[in-house]
Amino acid sequence: MRAFEYSDETISQKELLIALPSMLVATGILTLPKGIAAHTISSDGWIPLLVGGLIVMGIAVCMAKFAAQFAGEPFFSYACRLVTKPIACLFTIGFGVIAMAIAALEIRQIADISKNYIFSRTPVEVIGLSFLLVIVYAVSGSRAGILRLNILFFPITLFIFIFLLLLDIKWFELGNLMPVFQTDFKGYVKAIPTGITSYLGYGIIWFYVSLIQKPKKIGRKVAAVMCIPIGVYLSVYIVCIGVFGNSVTSNLIYPVVELAKEAELPGGILERFESIFFVVWVMAIFNTTAMALDVAVFAFNSLFQHVKKPHIVFILAPIIFITSMTPPNTESVRIYADTVSYIAFSFSLFTLLVFATVWKIRGGKPDG
Amino acid sequence: MARKRKWAMVLCCLCLFFAGGCWDAKNIEDRGFIIGSAIDLGDKEKTAHGNYVLSLTNQLVVPEGYNTSQQESSSGSGSSQKAYKNITGTGSSVFEIADHMDTQTSKEPYFEHIKVLLVSEDVVKYKQLFASVTDIFVRDPDMRRGIKVVVTKGRAKNYLDINGNEGEQLPALYINQIMENTLESKQTLQPVRLGKVHQFLLGSTSFALPYASMTKNSIDISGAAVFHGFNNTYVGDLNPNETKGLNLIKENAQGGGMEFTISGRLMSFEFKNSNSKVRVDTSNPDKMNMDVELDVEGRIDEMYGDKQLLNESYIAAMEKHVQRKIKELVEHTINKGQKELNADIFGFGTYLKNHDYKKWKKEIQPNWEQGKKLFANGRVNVSVKATLRTFGSTDRTKIRHD
Numbered sequence: 001m002r003a004f005e006y007s008d009e010t011i012s013q014k015e016l017l018i019a020l021p022s023m024l025v026a027t028g029i030l031t032l033p034k035g036i037a038a039h040t041i042s043s044d045g046w047i048p049l050l051v052g053g054l055i056v057m058g059i060a061v062c063m064a065k066f067a068a069q070f071a072g073e074p075f076f077s078y079a080c081r082l083v084t085k086p087i088a089c090l091f092t093i094g095f096g097v098i099a100m101a102i103a104a105l106e107i108r109q110i111a112d113i114s115k116n117y118i119f120s121r122t123p124v125e126v127i128g129l130s131f132l133l134v135i136v137y138a139v140s141g142s143r144a145g146i147l148r149l150n151i152l153f154f155p156i157t158l159f160i161f162i163f164l165l166l167l168d169i170k171w172f173e174l175g176n177l178m179p180v181f182q183t184d185f186k187g188y189v190k191a192i193p194t195g196i197t198s199y200l201g202y203g204i205i206w207f208y209v210s211l212i213q214k215p216k217k218i219g220r221k222v223a224a225v226m227c228i229p230i231g232v233y234l235s236v237y238i239v240c241i242g243v244f245g246n247s248v249t250s251n252l253i254y255p256v257v258e259l260a261k262e263a264e265l266p267g268g269i270l271e272r273f274e275s276i277f278f279v280v281w282v283m284a285i286f287n288t289t290a291m292a293l294d295v296a297v298f299a300f301n302s303l304f305q306h307v308k309k310p311h312i313v314f315i316l317a318p319i320i321f322i323t324s325m326t327p328p329n330t331e332s333v334r335i336y337a338d339t340v341s342y343i344a345f346s347f348s349l350f351t352l353l354v355f356a357t358v359w360k361i362r363g364g365k366p367d368g
Numbered sequence: 369m370a371r372k373r374k375w376a377m378v379l380c381c382l383c384l385f386f387a388g389g390c391w392d393a394k395n396i397e398d399r400g401f402i403i404g405s406a407i408d409l410g411d412k413e414k415t416a417h418g419n420y421v422l423s424l425t426n427q428l429v430v431p432e433g434y435n436t437s438q439q440e441s442s443s444g445s446g447s448s449q450k451a452y453k454n455i456t457g458t459g460s461s462v463f464e465i466a467d468h469m470d471t472q473t474s475k476e477p478y479f480e481h482i483k484v485l486l487v488s489e490d491v492v493k494y495k496q497l498f499a500s501v502t503d504i505f506v507r508d509p510d511m512r513r514g515i516k517v518v519v520t521k522g523r524a525k526n527y528l529d530i531n532g533n534e535g536e537q538l539p540a541l542y543i544n545q546i547m548e549n550t551l552e553s554k555q556t557l558q559p560v561r562l563g564k565v566h567q568f569l570l571g572s573t574s575f576a577l578p579y580a581s582m583t584k585n586s587i588d589i590s591g592a593a594v595f596h597g598f599n600n601t602y603v604g605d606l607n608p609n610e611t612k613g614l615n616l617i618k619e620n621a622q623g624g625g626m627e628f629t630i631s632g633r634l635m636s637f638e639f640k641n642s643n644s645k646v647r648v649d650t651s652n653p654d655k656m657n658m659d660v661e662l663d664v665e666g667r668i669d670e671m672y673g674d675k676q677l678l679n680e681s682y683i684a685a686m687e688k689h690v691q692r693k694i695k696e697l698v699e700h701t702i703n704k705g706q707k708e709l710n711a712d713i714f715g716f717g718t719y720l721k722n723h724d725y726k727k728w729k730k731e732i733q734p735n736w737e738q739g740k741k742l743f744a745n746g747r748v749n750v751s752v753k754a755t756l757r758t759f760g761s762t763d764r765t766k767i768r769h770d
Contacts, residue, residue, distance in 0.1 A: 041725070116509045122391040171563075175718065182725040244563065247570035262513055262563065271481075 021228040023201040026288035027109035033240040037250035039191040043177040052195025053230035064222040067209035076302035096299030103292035104324035160280040167263035172242040197341030400475030404540025406486040406524035410458040419460040451537035486524035492602035513563030519593035521581040554624025555590040555608040574711035613701030633673030641665040667758040690754040
């Protein structure tokens with residue numbers, strides 16, 4: 001068996017711009033309303049979500065602008081030039097490990113949710129493994145292929161999402177949104193970290209920008225596409241509160257899955273809308289996980305350049321699988337998810353700060 | 369190369385084990401679709417461990433007994449088998465009972481399509497028991513939040529044997545159908561979904577659930593069972609008439625009607641559109657002023673008199689009568705809520721919560737139904753504005769006698 005090598009592994013800017021929201025909209029959203037609602041009163045949770053989104057958007061824009069200056073050059077190589085090779089190695093390993101952790105998290109969550117709602121007798125391990133095998137297949141192939149798949153899947157995900165929200169309007173009660181602006185400052189402070197960390201995975205910018213040959217106005221465009229996950233999160237949150245009320249939302253484990261279960265097509269045509277929702281949702285998670293694993297492979301491949309890509313995939317996949325199956329129950333998965341999100345966020349921010357500082361000290365041009 | 373290919377073949381074959389379906393494959397014939405559940409108290413009051421003894425009845429569909437053609441059922445040549453089977457079990461938790469039920473049926477109980485949950489009055493009377501028995505229905509990922517919850521007078525189990533003789537062969541679906549069709553009646557509460565019950569149980573606002581009663585072979589879902597929000601305990605009932613009052617305050621829906629007499633003649637007024645506003649004035653914290661403003665539009669549906677309706681002064685007089693009648697009803701209902709039940713199911717608390725959240729949380733809520741009982745001590749002012757819009761398709765239907 002010989003892997004088919006694509007002639008070019010470059011992508012257009014459009015592909016990165018779709019990949020970004022597609023990466024962000026993943027399993028996080030299924031549990032997100034719970035964490036936000038727990039710290040805020042009635043519908044006030046939209047504020048930390050928006051603030052968190054804007055902060056992440058700012059960071060993502062800076063990252064994209066910074067990385068775009070080294071267009072066509074992989075992360076590792078410009079990191080070497082900026083902060084000597086050993087330190088660049090550490091950064092690359094860091095990103096690789098985080099990407100693996102994200103992939104493991106996505107696999108565990110999709111397996112947990114599938115087990116909970118669809119396959120009550122199939123072991124979680126088997127669900128996770130079959131999902132991982134498909135991911136491995138995807139990642140072993142072309143990198144540009146994965147990114148192009150986003151363009152195919154992401155619009156479908158968005159469409160089903162909007163459709164879901166529309167179907168739930170039947171149960172929407174304005175009274176559940178009242179009273180507004182009653183959360184005290186402490187509540188917001190507690191909720192904003194959840195708001196920020198729910199946008200997990202924009203670290204892919206570091207790696208994928210280098211695949212673009214000629215980035216143009218990338219800052220503005222990244223800002224524009226970051227509006228998509230922010231918009232999705234806000235609308236899901238508001239609909240969740242409107243349908244369930246704050247108290248129920250903060251108690252449901254997967255509020256968005258429950259939203260899908262509430263949705264019924266009028267006239268009893270389709271009582272179980274969640275089956276469609278799940279199918280499409282698995283597609284979205286597939287994209288996210290494939291990109292996470294791909295970034296990990298990308299990172300390690302730049303360290304060990306003579307090792308073939310599929311071999312790296314085969315080394316990483318078992319580690320990811322074991323990591324994903326380690327947390328014993330859903331609560332520990334939640335803690336694991338929180339930890340990964342915090343680390344991923346701080347690490348991306350830290351890298352940006354270090355690189356930018358070094359860049360400034362070395363007298364590089366200001367970005368532009 | 370050839371060896372590699374062989375291994376690839378073996379691997380593909382192994383993959384078939386994963387691809388060819390899954391652990392959870394289950395033939396639809398083997399599933400026992402449960403469409404309704406009823407929860408009662410068992411014969412004994414408590415187990416040795418001090419838990420209540422519950423009795424759960426599940427209604428399973430028996431597709432073989434379901435007659436689709438009228439002929440078959442009337443001639444009796446078909447089987448006399450019923451379209452459903454009720455299985456009852458007793459135990460101290462719903463799960464334990466349901467678990468044991470598996471042994472009483474050849475099919476695997478399947479809860480995904482359950483429509484109604486009937487909870488007996490006897491169960492809700494015990495503190496916290498209602499919240500406890502509904503827990504599994506909320507928690508189980510198979511269950512849906514759209515299950516309609518009804519409190520029944522007498523044993524809930526009996527309701528799952530009701531035969532409406534209206535062509536619906538499954539009692540649970542029959543009850544479900546009744547609730548969907550009574551939206552027009554003001555004497556019945558809007559169906560309460562399990563998801564809403566979950567919200568009620570988590571919240572601290574008092575709430576009302578539809579209340580069903582039964583006579584021989586017919587069921588009547590009118591009236592409401594009222595629960596305290598702060599401890600989720602049943603406090604009493606509203607009769608159908610009071611439920612109408614509650615609906616007028618809470619729901620802005622149309623439908624339903626009321627009778628009134630004008631100069632000794634009976635007349636029926638039908639609500640076409642009603643709008644209500646609730647307001648609370650907290651300037652006197654110990655005796656709050658609670659206002660209800662109702663704006664009702666409707667039409668005359670029936671008259672026993674023979675007067676000419678289409679007459680401006682007469683219309684005004686009729687409106688005044690309707691207003692007085694509605695006012696009496698609403699005042700009576702709120703009075704019962706205050707004095708007898710001490711449960712704010714009318715939304716006064718919600719108004720306060722929405723308008724002065726901090727004050728509500730700190731000062732008022734702890735003293736609303738408990739403590740100083742601010743709700744029960746409040747002064748209620750009801751103002752009603754009734755407008756007659758239309759008078760049906762005729763002015764008079766009989767000649768005048770006087």
